[in-house]
Amino acid sequence: MTIAKATFWGLLTCVSLSAAWPALAAGTLRFGVAAADLGTLDPARATSTPDKPLTGWIYNGLVRFKPGSDDISALEPDLAESWGESEDGKVWTFKLRPGVKFHHGYGELTAEDVVFSLKRASNPDTSAFATDYKAVENIEAVDALTVRITLRQRVPSLLGLVSNYHGGNIISKKAAEEEGAGFATKPVGTGPFMVDSYTSQESVRLVRNPDYFRGVPKLDGIEVRYIPSDSARDLALRAGELDVSYGRQDQQWIDATKGMSGFVVDIMRPAELQQFHLNMTSAPLDKIEVRRAVATALNRDEFVKFIGTNLAQPAGSVIPTGNLGWDNSTPIFGQGDAEAAKKMLADAGFPDGIKLKMIQTSLPNMLSVAQVAQAQLAKAGIDLQLDVVDHQTFHAQIRKDLSQVVYYSAARFPVADVFLSQFFLSDSIVGKPTAATNFSHCDVADDEILGARAEPDPEKQRALWAAAQKKIIENVCAVPLYEQLIAYARRENVDWGYDLKADLHLGPVITELTDLK
Amino acid sequence: MLRFIGRRLVTLVPTLLAVLTLVFVLVRVVPGNPALILLGDQATPEAIARFYRETGLDQPIWHQYLSFLGQIARGDLGRSMINDRPVTSAIAEVLPYTLELSIAGVVVGVLLGVPLGVVAARSNGGWVDWLVRIVTLGGLSFPAFVSAIMMLLVFGLWLGWFPIISGGKPWSDPGGRLMSLALPAINLGLVMMAYVARVTRGGMLNTLPSDFIRTARAKGVPMRRIVWKHALRNVLLAVVTFTGLYFSVLIGNSVLTEIVFNRPGLGKLVVGALDRRDYTLLQGLVVTYAVLVVVVNTLTDLLYGLVDPRVKTG
Numbered sequence: 001m002t003i004a005k006a007t008f009w010g011l012l013t014c015v016s017l018s019a020a021w022p023a024l025a026a027g028t029l030r031f032g033v034a035a036a037d038l039g040t041l042d043p044a045r046a047t048s049t050p051d052k053p054l055t056g057w058i059y060n061g062l063v064r065f066k067p068g069s070d071d072i073s074a075l076e077p078d079l080a081e082s083w084g085e086s087e088d089g090k091v092w093t094f095k096l097r098p099g100v101k102f103h104h105g106y107g108e109l110t111a112e113d114v115v116f117s118l119k120r121a122s123n124p125d126t127s128a129f130a131t132d133y134k135a136v137e138n139i140e141a142v143d144a145l146t147v148r149i150t151l152r153q154r155v156p157s158l159l160g161l162v163s164n165y166h167g168g169n170i171i172s173k174k175a176a177e178e179e180g181a182g183f184a185t186k187p188v189g190t191g192p193f194m195v196d197s198y199t200s201q202e203s204v205r206l207v208r209n210p211d212y213f214r215g216v217p218k219l220d221g222i223e224v225r226y227i228p229s230d231s232a233r234d235l236a237l238r239a240g241e242l243d244v245s246y247g248r249q250d251q252q253w254i255d256a257t258k259g260m261s262g263f264v265v266d267i268m269r270p271a272e273l274q275q276f277h278l279n280m281t282s283a284p285l286d287k288i289e290v291r292r293a294v295a296t297a298l299n300r301d302e303f304v305k306f307i308g309t310n311l312a313q314p315a316g317s318v319i320p321t322g323n324l325g326w327d328n329s330t331p332i333f334g335q336g337d338a339e340a341a342k343k344m345l346a347d348a349g350f351p352d353g354i355k356l357k358m359i360q361t362s363l364p365n366m367l368s369v370a371q372v373a374q375a376q377l378a379k380a381g382i383d384l385q386l387d388v389v390d391h392q393t394f395h396a397q398i399r400k401d402l403s404q405v406v407y408y409s410a411a412r413f414p415v416a417d418v419f420l421s422q423f424f425l426s427d428s429i430v431g432k433p434t435a436a437t438n439f440s441h442c443d444v445a446d447d448e449i450l451g452a453r454a455e456p457d458p459e460k461q462r463a464l465w466a467a468a469q470k471k472i473i474e475n476v477c478a479v480p481l482y483e484q485l486i487a488y489a490r491r492e493n494v495d496w497g498y499d500l501k502a503d504l505h506l507g508p509v510i511t512e513l514t515d516l517k
Numbered sequence: 518m519l520r521f522i523g524r525r526l527v528t529l530v531p532t533l534l535a536v537l538t539l540v541f542v543l544v545r546v547v548p549g550n551p552a553l554i555l556l557g558d559q560a561t562p563e564a565i566a567r568f569y570r571e572t573g574l575d576q577p578i579w580h581q582y583l584s585f586l587g588q589i590a591r592g593d594l595g596r597s598m599i600n601d602r603p604v605t606s607a608i609a610e611v612l613p614y615t616l617e618l619s620i621a622g623v624v625v626g627v628l629l630g631v632p633l634g635v636v637a638a639r640s641n642g643g644w645v646d647w648l649v650r651i652v653t654l655g656g657l658s659f660p661a662f663v664s665a666i667m668m669l670l671v672f673g674l675w676l677g678w679f680p681i682i683s684g685g686k687p688w689s690d691p692g693g694r695l696m697s698l699a700l701p702a703i704n705l706g707l708v709m710m711a712y713v714a715r716v717t718r719g720g721m722l723n724t725l726p727s728d729f730i731r732t733a734r735a736k737g738v739p740m741r742r743i744v745w746k747h748a749l750r751n752v753l754l755a756v757v758t759f760t761g762l763y764f765s766v767l768i769g770n771s772v773l774t775e776i777v778f779n780r781p782g783l784g785k786l787v788v789g790a791l792d793r794r795d796y797t798l799l800q801g802l803v804v805t806y807a808v809l810v811v812v813v814n815t816l817t818d819l820l821y822g823l824v825d826p827r828v829k830t831g
Contacts, residue, residue: 036776036785036788036789037785037789039599039600040600045555047556047557047558047559048557124561124563124564124567125567128555128556128557128559128560128564129557129559130561130564131559131561181600181601181602184600184601185600199781200607200610200611200781201611201780201781201782201785201786201789202779202781225682225779226779227682227779228776228779228785229662229666229776229777229779231666231669231777232666232669232681232682232776232777232778232779235666235669235670235673235674235681236681236682236779238674239673239674239677239680239681241680241681241682242682389548390549391792392548392549392550392553392554392792392793392794393547393548393549395549395553395558396548396549396550396553397548399553410558412559422559432562433562433563434561434562435561435562436559436561437558437559
């Protein structure tokens with residue numbers, strides 16, 4: 001080959017590459033995740049913050065939360081076209097949308113897939129969310145496009161259990177049986193995007209589902225990059241190597257990112273309620289006067305100021321704001337009145353103050369909150385002794401009832417029953433065989449929580465939930481500090497296609513309408 | 518030669534056994550367990566008990582230990598406790614990235630370190646010597662994650678010469694792969710460069726006053742030839758020893774570089790496995806590290822023979 005010829009071909013290659021590349025890249029959204037690697041894409045197993053958003057792009061439920069919303073009273077049809085319930089609320093029948101296709105040629109969705117998915121979600125061997133489905137007696141396929149769910153007793157939100165969240169996500173029976181454990185990285189759903197490839201510690205590539213029943217997605221695909229270093233993720237966003245990135249969850253980062261032209265910060269719900277659970281069986285916290293003193297010494301306003309007003313919102317009750325049944329009519333403590341707290345302690349027989357042991361995770365955001373609390377309590381003569389351990393050790397030890405005060409940050413399925421049952425029902429006390437996350441040994445509101453669960457009348461149900469919250473607050477089982485929102489950064493040209501206010505998947509849902517402009 | 522390698526492999530057994538036992542005990546002494554990670558923070562005690570049964574974690578500890586050793590003896594590293602993938606394939610997937618980064622780091626360290634050391638020794642006490650000493654001190658005292666972020670900022674963001682997100686380029690795109698390897702390799706190699714420069718400088722200062730150097734000079738051999746051929750050859754033995762030792766350290770040190778530059782690798786796998794208490798994966802990784810260290814040491818020993826014919830391996 002002559003030099004002239006070589007140059008010609010070389011130039012031609014360059015030109016064609018440069019012409020082809022932008023067209024290809026323009027339609028792929030690059031999404032930066034704060035984790036070293038993917039955990040799982042199996043919707044019944046995905047419990048971690050970095051894994052959850054992806055399930056929202058791959059799967060559908062029978063019903064769905066409106067994109068950008070976490071309003072459980074406004075669920076809309078997804079894979080089910082219509083549904084109905086029996087008079088006692090125990091039998092639910094869903095009519096499926098016909099002609100919905102699974103990814104990668106796995107055929108059309110039938111009632112069998114729905115039965116398989118929901119049974120899998122209720123089985124503790126295959127699902128992290130099995131307890132949510134305890135009340136389900138039977139799930140059956142009436143015909144190819146009809147599913148019937150029979151309950152042992154009425155539940156507060158059956159629709160929530162079959163929504164596009166956690167166990168409600170519908171998967172392909174055939175694919176799940178073929179793949180077994182491999183389904184975690186080769187998932188098959190019906191959503192707008194399907195997984196093309198996964199590279200360990202690096203990326204998940206998704207391509208658009210051309211058969212998506214709501215229409216062909218505008219994006220060609222999504223490239224999820226795993227970048228655990230906050231600084232590296234920020235740099236990649238600024239250098240134009242990412243379109244969307246999980247933010248550093250602090251005010252300083254938000255202010256800095258907002259100040260850069262071409263970038264937008266999205267602040268979204270669900271708000272995780274940050275709460276101190278006080279062990280009511282462990283002296284001196286067994287005295288209600290002492291618990292009241294602790295709650296009075298803590299200063300809720302200061303926490304909001306410390307975290308920053310963009311990311312923190314005031315708490316209103318012992319369950320997260322916006323939950324169905326949330327009630328803020330009972331005043332919560334947290335006035336930050338050290339003198340009053342001191343007097344309460346003296347009256348309770350502790351004029352010299354008290355010492356409290358607290359096992360605390362070393363996660364920086366949570367540790368700094370615990371340190372602020374430590375300083376506030378010290379003013380009232382309460383010595384909060386932090387035993388700082390790594391996050392997994394923390395989770396293990398607080399479940400062994402080793403911490404007098406447990407700082408827990410949580411958002412749950414937005415129906416009061418879930419949060420109340422897991423944190424304040426006596427069955428859930430840590431150490432019991434039925435334990436969940438009741439660290440305070442709270443047992444004052446069992447009647448109200450269980451009563452509300454079975455109550456058919458929504459008004460009465462709400463009243464019972466409100467009564468439960470009142471009792472828990474008055475007995476100071478827990479002290480709510482503040483609620484923490486979630487921050488993402490995106491390039492200005494990313495158009496979600498809806499108004500992003502919230503998403504239960506803890507990250508923005510990417511729909512068929514999402515676009516790069 | 519074969520006998521030498523065979524002997525090496527035999528000595529590997531007790532070392533490996535000790536390391537394996539240590540790891541087996543350590544990962545189980547640390548509180549926390551994989552069940553909570555896999556099942557989520559809403560897991561019930563029943564579900565956790567079932568997980569223990571399935572993974573054999575409910576068995577007596579000696580039973581777990583023996584079956585673990587039996588598995589290793591059969592060359593089976595087991596399956597990850599978290600995602601059920603075979604440990605061997607998880608490691609094999611990222612091992613090339615770690616090896617490529619470590620080797621590139623060593624190359625950077627030696628190629629920069631040796632000349633710096635030689636130049637410094639020649640100007641012993643002069644301003645070049647001081648400059649080299651300051652540079653190497655900087656290389657030693659800068660934490661890897663700080664230098665990494667600074668490099669990304671300057672060469673990635675401001676100058677735009679290198680990509681911020683490394684990795685993800687196959688070798689079928691050698692240009693892209695090398696570009697994404699460059700900054701991490703330099704970052705990893707800087708510390709090594711500093712050490713190598715110091716080792717070389719020290720060795721040269723010891724060698725230059727030797728009789729044979731004086732003889733060579735008396736015979737009229739040009740200084741440049743004396744330094745780079747005769748003196749350096751004598752120093753190289755120390756450099757090779759150091760490089761061999763440090764190579765193992767480098768494989769372990771690469772984790773910070775891997776995290777900041779977002780490269781796949783063994784280090785990141787270790788951190789993830791520790792984080793999730795993935796006992797089987799962690800054990801498999803330790804076996805891999807132990808084997809790597811032995812392999813590197815053996816190679817170093819073999820290299821001695823090449824660098825200095827007076828050293829015989831047999």
